[in-house]
Amino acid sequence: MASTSNDIGVLFLSEERNGGRQKRKKRMWSVIESTDTKLVLKRRKVADYRPEDLEAFFRLLEDPVIKKFLESDIHYKVADKYLLSIVVEYFGRVRLPAHTYNRIHFFVAxxxxxxxxxxxxxxxxxxxxxxxxxxxxxxxxSDFRRVQRKFIVAMNWRVLVSRQICDEIQAQVPTHWVWDRDRDFLT
Structure with a gap:
């Protein structure tokens, strides 16, 4: 129980640092098609994760509780490669210092x-x-749900992550064992 209250305090370092607000991102656009008189643009989704968030994620995968949990999820119903990629993106949106992420943050995300x-x-x-x-x-x-709500607020309510961003995260270290967790759709 003591670690939960400690985790709550660590979680909100980013709120204090940002004053509770996040800066608006610049919109990124990509050219899809170009003809003589027409230019088709598409807004590109920009990932929030940082390299240190990915390193923190890989460090957490070595935690014995997380490792045991992932081993028990044999059909990858709870933690397939896309859901785990979303965890990395959530870490980037919360913007805590990478060394402060722990198993509570992993499971909340x-x-x-x-x-x-x-x-x-x-x-x-x-x-x-x-x-x-x-x-x-x-x-x-109930304590877990309280931390979860604060985590969502720290992400500025941005909980949707595109498949494009998940693929980008996986492409950073494509040979890591965690990205082999393809879901078995037959079960």
Whole structure:
């Protein structure tokens, strides 16, 4: 329980640093088609993650609790490569110093990604016993939800991540074992 309140304090370093506000990003445009009289532009999605966010993510994958959880997800219903890419993007949107990310942040980001992208409530809640233990997770779930709400606010309510950004994140280190987590759609 003590680590949860400590995690809440660490989570909001970025709010204090930014004064609770994030600067608006410049819009990036790409030329799709060009003819003599016509130019077709498309707004390009820009990723928020930083290289240090990706390093923090890889460091967290070595955490014994996270490693055990990922090993138990044999069909990749809760943590396939795209949901894990979203975790990296969420880290970039929260903008905490990379060394402060810990397992609570990982599971909060993965839980949010599952809420946004998946319909299976049962699979999503399989994270809770892995994080808090089978006996304590129901007691600590309300604290987890409180941290989750603060995490979403720190991301400025931007919870949608495009597949293009996920592919870009995976392309940074394409040979890492975590990107081999392709979901088995037959189960």
């Amino acid at each position: 993965l839980f949010i990604a599952n809420q946004i992208e998946e319909d299976d409530m049962k699979s999503k809640f399989s994270m809770m016993p892995a994080l808090f233990g089978k006996k304590l997770w129901r007691i600590l779930y």
